[in-house]
Amino acid sequence: MSDFRVTDAAVGVVLDALADEGTTDALGLWVEVAGNDGTSFMYDVYFQELAQVDSEDLRLRFGELSVVIPRDSISRLAGATLEVGADGELAITNPNTPTPEATDLPDLGPxxxxxxxxxxxxxxxxxxxxxxxxxxxxxxxxxxxxxxxxxxxxxxxxxxxxxxxxxxxxxxxxxxxxxxxxxxxxxxxxxxxxxxxxxxxxxxx
Structure with missing residues (x-):
């Protein structure tokens, strides 16, 4: 999924934060969907050792920054962009929305x-x-x-x-x-x- 993007400004913010951690080589930025509020996704964005990347996770490179998207979040972040919002904080713009929550479903098999x-x-x-x-x-x-x-x-x-x-x-x-x-x-x-x-x-x- 090469269509997940990180803007140059966001790369700069993340690399500055990594420098504060004392290393930029061993850590990557994980971006994953943590849940939803019914109409839009909620996210977890955090640093983790690149040694923890699973073979089915997606690893992307933006300049000196490694970004990892866990396998369960790959399709839900297709076409999304990690950017710097007006408040200077990282923000995600995502064209995808959650499947509406269903109620009163019968037992459905395949x-x-x-x-x-x-x-x-x-x-x-x-x-x-x-x-x-x-x-x-x-x-x-x-x-x-x-x-x-x-x-x-x-x-x-x-x-x-x-x-x-x-x-x-x-x-x-x-x-x-x-x-x-x-x-x-x-x-x-x-x-x-x-x-x-x-x-x-x-x-x-």
């Missing part, structure tokens, strides 16, 4: 995404639904199909949106059931309360 119905539903999401809702910054992701029910996650602008239920019932579900009539129900398993959309209002009980 066959839930590999069966014929799931493959047909996924094709509809990719070819029809996502191009349509991308204009609003949203997307829909198939979690699986079990007993003719399709379980869908809604992300981006759709997570936490007050119109999510309408998008599901009048858009996503209609498109899926028109193309795959065997599907008897389309279930939204997104945790919309974890979204960052100001228009979301929790359902009244």
């Amino acid at each position: 066959e839930a995404l590999a069966n014929d119905l799931a493959l047909r539903v996924n094709a509809i999401l990719e070819e029809q639904v996502n191009p349509a809702i991308a204009a609003h910054g949203g997307y829909a992701e198939l979690v699986g199909v079990v007993e003719e029910r399709a379980y869908v996650l809604m992300g981006g602008g759709c997570q936490g949106c007050g119109l999510a239920a309408m998008t599901l019932s009048q858009g996503i579900a209609t498109a899926i059931q028109d193309a795959v009539p065997e599907i008897i129900d389309v279930v939204d398993v997104t945790n919309h309360a974890a979204g960052n959309n100001p228009y979301y209002q929790p359902a009244k009980k």
